[in-house]
Amino acid sequence: MQKSWSHRMYSGVVVCSFFLLLTGFAIAAIGTPDKEISKSERRYYAQMPEWSLANVMDGSYMRDMEDYLLDQFVGRDSFRIAKTEIETSFFGKKDANNYVKVDDILFELDYDWSKKQVSKTAEEFAKLQKLHFSDVQVYYAVIPDKSSFLSEEEYPVGNGGFILTQLKEHLKEASYIDLYPYLSLQDYYKTDLHWKQESILDVAEVLLSQMRGTEWNRDNYTETLITSEFFGAYAGAAAYQTTPDELYGLTSEVIENAVVYDFESNKETSVYAPEKIDGTDAYDYYLWGARALLTMENPLCENGKKLLLFRDSFGSSIAPLLLEGYEEITLVDLRYMKADYLPQLLELSEYHDVLFLYSENILRNSGSLKF
């Protein structure tokens, strides 16, 4: 039977467009130099794997190749954003990959966590206190997760209460410092989970006044714009089209004169790390990002007081602001070192104050903390 002109045209167009699409992207991918790092996803891209009989036979070569092709696909970032837009705009989903965008602010919905784990962590904190800090004043504070500012009517959020109850139950000998009244959504970056350093002067003030009773003068601090192109962790993970944040650094005479000692590299360094601004995470500007054990010394303070701060990444931006009240602050990140090692590295009896300062985010997923 004679096919109509439109059918012949249809067949030709379908075949040509299909194979042009497939081969076009394949040739473009092969012809484009491989990228090593993705700033938007804040991770290293997979590189072309090398083959061997062993990795081919156990299938790992194939898996690595698949990863490589996915990572190096031409227009990857645009496709990721397109997917998020289609899911939220066309399919009517409120989140994409468990990330929500409300008024250009990104939130993570984290509901897959274990209550048992939170209880266990609170218990471990209590054990730590009993073992090493029974004679000093121990404080604890919880940093609200950004998602706790979302409507509980609309989103599955709001388990801060459970975390706090667990901590209060186990840390009966410690003093709780309530940070919730001092934080609002505007105190967090739009594209990241962290609080903004320039917005947490109130928090620093309440911590210092409760731990040290120190009078605190916020006029000592000046804001400096570090970058106006800060795309935070949520921007990379969520792949929403979004505008960048501005990242500021607070400086003062105390911060400028402070000396930071990094136990991992065995080196003295500065409070801020300008070279981290162009890395995978500009938030690493504050105290060099992920570090297991740091000590900050304040040569301008002579009160003889030392603070031991158990912290997560939120601690990097607030610790410099607490320095005003102490001669020395030691920062411990239990995600990167075991609490067991502390007596070997530090003279624990020297500390006057101990503060457990953790975000809800880390406490919910506190299986990463090492005791």
Next chain:
Amino acid sequence: MTDEESMVLGQPLCLGGICMLFSSILFLYYFLPVVMLLYFAVPKKLKNTILFLASMFFYFWGEPKYSLLMVVSILTGYVGGIVVGRMQELEKNVFAKIVMVVTVAVLLGFLAIFKYIDFGISTVNGLVGSAIPLVKLALPIGISFYTFQILSYVVDVYRKDVEVEKNIINFGAYVVMFPQLIAGPIVRFSTVQQEMRERTIAVDKIAKGIGRFVMGLSKKVLIADLLGEFVAAMDLAPKNSAFLLWMVALAYAMQIYFDFSGYSDMAIGLGLMLGFHFPENFDYPYISRSITEFWRRWHMTLGGWFRDYVYIPLGGNRVSMFRWIRNVFVVWFLSGLWHGASWNFVLWGVYFGIILALEKLFLKSLLERLPKVLQHLYAIILVVISFVIFRLESIKAAGTFLAGMFGFGLEKTTDTVGISLGMYQFRNYVFLIGVSVVIALGIPKWILGKITEKTWGVTLKNIVAPVVYLVLMLVVTAFLIQSSVHPFLYFRF
């Protein structure tokens, strides 16, 4: 969040050794164009060789360690077929039968070892309290499908329903042909033997195949995988609402339909591009008004296989009532077991066996007196319930879930996040669930049929369809770039 934490985000996962899925960047943008280019470029007599080599590479990529098993299975079927055919030529029918039985036994032996041995051991351990250690062999991809294809060939040769294939490349290409290797349809040799020797490759057939492939790919990636996200997300929510449990069950029924029928569409589409006509595997099963009708529309090639190679040889329905009931149960027991080496699959098969027997005995005639809408509801409710048994890992879990669907034993929780999580996820996916139901009921197909009854409608379709395919390919690519690997549900069979 630190560098180390961020590294995990967005990192694609590849589960097990199953890498070269149709719904993967590797297959779509590298394997497919290269193979098609080679296939179209070589002369006719080399096309099967290209097809065989490409298919072996496809299999090797996903299952390097079991490629030898594939070769041995091909050789077993090939040699078995030749010997059976030769015995028949020599009129040594008893020997032909013995060789056929031995070949079938060897092939079923492979299936038993690689798929069912641990099931057998754990059943024995459970029954007699022994502690025989499990063998823990990985399931070779597609073994249930390609074993059934080879079995049907050998039996068909014995029955003289099909000619012996003497060309090893042709036979090997039939068994390992990548479009239908992993999840069917189960293509019998008689269906494609002629096309293995002589087939035409034309632009309009390729275009038709592309259309079918793109629609299948979209069903899989844009509907089934997203519904799968809903089903998985609801596992985290408390089982405190019968309504939500029904929605999860419905979403899973839709997921498995779009996943499996999407795969079949892709296989049929790829077949057309290569010049083959594979049998249809699905015909809008969710519009059925009885379970008997459902099984005429669902996984049709498997149903046909069991009918022709198990049910009819057992005597079919032309036997006494007792033997007929036995036949039905044998077929559905085996059908359940074919789907998975677990007792819940057996229960799933037997569940359908009972309903089909009841329908045959009296239920169907009763149903036909009811309004059509009630007949549809009857069928869909029973099917949705069946997939609860199918999905959950244990009979106990399925029982708890089913009880919850009818309001029994629902969890009581005061966890407000948990309570809102269920409704939140439902609201998130309600549009998709609705779309999937509309498509599964064949409404878009009906509308398209009406439009293309008119000449202008055909012209309109011919103009719009290429754009739709292109857009769908780009959208699917966006979803594949971002997503983890979602293996086809039927891979485990």
